[in-house]
Amino acid sequence: MAVTTDFIDSDIAKSKPAPQPKTNYAHFKIVPARYPARTAGTIFALVVIGISLQSVLTNPRWGWDVFAQWFFAEPVLVGLGRTLLLTLLGSIFGFALGTALALARVSRSPLLSGLSWTYIWLFRSIPLVVLLLILNNLGYLYETITIGVPYTGINFFSWNTTQIMTPFAAALLGLTLNQAAFASEIIRGGILSVDQGQLEAAAALGLPRKRQASRIVLPQAMRSILPTAFNDIIGLAKGTSQVYILALPELFYTIQIIYRRNLEVIPLLMVATVWYLVILTVLSIIQHHIERHYARGALRILPPSLFSRLYRQLVPARERRTAITATQVNRNVSIAPLHARGGDVTIQGVSKSFGPLKVLDDVSLSLSAGSVTVILGQSGSGKSTLLRSINHLERVDDGFIAIDGQLIGYRQEGETLYELKEMDILKRRVEIGMVFQNFNLFPHLSVLENIIEAPVTVRGVSREQAETEARELLARVGLADKAEAYPRQLSGGQQQRVAIARALALKPKVLLFDEPTSALDPELVGEVLSVIKELSSSGTTLIIVTHEIGFAREVADQVVFMEQGRILETGTPHKVFNRPDHPRTAEFLAKVL
Numbered sequence: 001m002a003v004t005t006d007f008i009d010s011d012i013a014k015s016k017p018a019p020q021p022k023t024n025y026a027h028f029k030i031v032p033a034r035y036p037a038r039t040a041g042t043i044f045a046l047v048v049i050g051i052s053l054q055s056v057l058t059n060p061r062w063g064w065d066v067f068a069q070w071f072f073a074e075p076v077l078v079g080l081g082r083t084l085l086l087t088l089l090g091s092i093f094g095f096a097l098g099t100a101l102a103l104a105r106v107s108r109s110p111l112l113s114g115l116s117w118t119y120i121w122l123f124r125s126i127p128l129v130v131l132l133l134i135l136n137n138l139g140y141l142y143e144t145i146t147i148g149v150p151y152t153g154i155n156f157f158s159w160n161t162t163q164i165m166t167p168f169a170a171a172l173l174g175l176t177l178n179q180a181a182f183a184s185e186i187i188r189g190g191i192l193s194v195d196q197g198q199l200e201a202a203a204a205l206g207l208p209r210k211r212q213a214s215r216i217v218l219p220q221a222m223r224s225i226l227p228t229a230f231n232d233i234i235g236l237a238k239g240t241s242q243v244y245i246l247a248l249p250e251l252f253y254t255i256q257i258i259y260r261r262n263l264e265v266i267p268l269l270m271v272a273t274v275w276y277l278v279i280l281t282v283l284s285i286i287q288h289h290i291e292r293h294y295a296r297g298a299l300r301i302l303p304p305s306l307f308s309r310l311y312r313q314l315v316p317a318r319e320r321r322t323a324i325t326a327t328q329v330n331r332n333v334s335i336a337p338l339h340a341r342g343g344d345v346t347i348q349g350v351s352k353s354f355g356p357l358k359v360l361d362d363v364s365l366s367l368s369a370g371s372v373t374v375i376l377g378q379s380g381s382g383k384s385t386l387l388r389s390i391n392h393l394e395r396v397d398d399g400f401i402a403i404d405g406q407l408i409g410y411r412q413e414g415e416t417l418y419e420l421k422e423m424d425i426l427k428r429r430v431e432i433g434m435v436f437q438n439f440n441l442f443p444h445l446s447v448l449e450n451i452i453e454a455p456v457t458v459r460g461v462s463r464e465q466a467e468t469e470a471r472e473l474l475a476r477v478g479l480a481d482k483a484e485a486y487p488r489q490l491s492g493g494q495q496q497r498v499a500i501a502r503a504l505a506l507k508p509k510v511l512l513f514d515e516p517t518s519a520l521d522p523e524l525v526g527e528v529l530s531v532i533k534e535l536s537s538s539g540t541t542l543i544i545v546t547h548e549i550g551f552a553r554e555v556a557d558q559v560v561f562m563e564q565g566r567i568l569e570t571g572t573p574h575k576v577f578n579r580p581d582h583p584r585t586a587e588f589l590a591k592v593l
């Protein structure tokens with residue numbers, strides 16, 4: 001009756017896990033997995049290295065004794081110095097001019113952009129050798145170079161062109177002009193690779209244009225700029241050999257002069273080759289470290305650098321921990337109130353079109369200070385455009401929007417409205433915070449840096465005070481322990497809570513939420529809504545575009561229903577959700593409820 005016994009045994013096994021025999025593995029021998037292909041590959045590499053070394057070291061024609069004699073010889077080192085100087089100055093001036101050209105190329109002025117395009121087109125077309133020869137003969141075209149006020153006869157300085165255009169000056173100028181044309185396209189490519197949302201987030205925080213470029217756009221652009229830029233600099237280091245045409249003895253030209261005299265061609269070419277290898281190695285190490293610097297925040301975990309790997313090997317973990325604890329900062333700074341009083345928002349007869357499409361059509365709305373308004377409507381009904389118009393990310397065609405009686409985007413004098421310059425719009429924008437659907441945190445800045453950027457730059461708060469307030473805000477959104485993390489190391493819900501803290505750091509009168517939960521997984525929606533709910537009693541005026549009807553019912557003072565750019569209905573949540581006036585509202589609610 002083996003079958004019956006088996007049945008009983010398996011039943012028992014299901015109800016109670018069988019006790020596992022305890023095994024002592026201490027005396028077991030571990031055999032690592034074997035990888036025959038890897039072993040074969042290693043042997044092959046060893047053979048190739050061995051043969052190469054033997055052929056290079058034992059063949060007397062390589063002339064290693066001559067190589068040793070010339071490697072550190074004075075003329076070679078002087079030539080090397082010139083090559084390094086030309087590379088360094090050519091890179092610095094070339095990239096500085098290239099950055100200006102790239103910014104001009106993306107400028108909104110068509111003439112400036114056209115001028116930059118023409119420069120790039122011209123200097124990328126002219127071969128470097130031709131350019132160097134033209135510059136060397138510049139004295140023939142222009143006998144003097146003068147700095148002064150054009151067409152007035154007022155001159156400050158005047159030089160004889162042939163005297164100042166030495167071979168070195170011509171070489172440096174030629175390399176710079178040539179390098180700038182290529183560098184500008186590399187930089188422009190980097191600028192274009194930065195997400196548009198980043199610019200909008202920076203503008204919504206009121207950061208000035210210069211700060212947007214230097215702190216937000218360029219650091220992120222650097223990730224795509226650096227590999228190509230270093231390729232270009234390495235090309236320049238080798239390309240300096242073209243200045244031989246000006247009889248300028250840089251490294252390669254010096255080598256040529258020497259081997260033409262002593263006929264030791266190969267050993268001297270080896271001298272040049274090894275020095276170029278040294279230059280390339282140093283540049284590659286610099287590239288690695290700069291790239292690593294700009295990779296902060298782009299990778300979830302940054303691989304340890306060469307130095308930190310060495311540090312980990314040399315310093316025991318216990319000592320490292322003590323060192324970190326010793327650098328903790330004293331955070332006893334007074335905490336300012338975290339909210340400004342809410343603002344009254346008046347939207348009067350606002351219209352906006354994109355081409356033939358009228359997206360907002362005579363929209364009027366009045367929101368009292370500290371109120372919570374939820375805007376509902378089908379996709380494409382103009383909800384986001386209305387929000388973006390409130391903080392002037394979109395310029396309206398007709399009507400006006402005012403906060404506490406102050407017009408957005410305009411200055412009023414009597415009956416005339418003057419459009420504000422971008423700088424002034426940015427200043428006023430700090431009163432209106434905005435939280436985006438896709439968070440738009442700055443990925444290269446830590447959570448703390450994201451939050452303090454605008455208060456420090458725009459409001460002029462001290463860094464210490466801004467950090468204290470930022471930590472307080474982070475504690476309020478439940479992320480006190482994430483101050484040093486980078487956005488990509490956080491979940492979507494956490495990122496959105498940081499975005500809310502960032503908007504609050506400017507103590508705005510009005511806070512706009514553009515579908516703050518629609519990019520989140522359902523289980524993360526609740527944590528963001530509870531933060532907004534807490535804010536609803538803070539006195540800040542909240543305007544929220546959302547499809548979360550339950551949430552709207554709970555927190556809203558007023559619900560607005562939009563369709564095809566028009567407001568069809570407004571009222572309390574109780575009225576709009578239970579007894580809507582308009583059949584379209586009822587139809588929409590029937591779909592989403």
Ligand SMILES: Nc1ncnc2c1ncn2[C@@H]1O[C@H](COP(=O)(O)OP(=O)(O)OP(=O)(O)O)[C@@H](O)[C@H]1O
Pocket residue numbers: 354357359377378379380381382383384385386
């Ligand atoms: N920059 C733009 N250029 C052209 N059309 C635009 C632009 N921005 C928005 N639109 C159009 O305007 C209309 C309203 O867009 P908006 O984003 O305001 O709608 P929405 O109600 O917020 O939609 P959703 O709920 O899907 O976000 C859409 O038809 C959209 O295609």
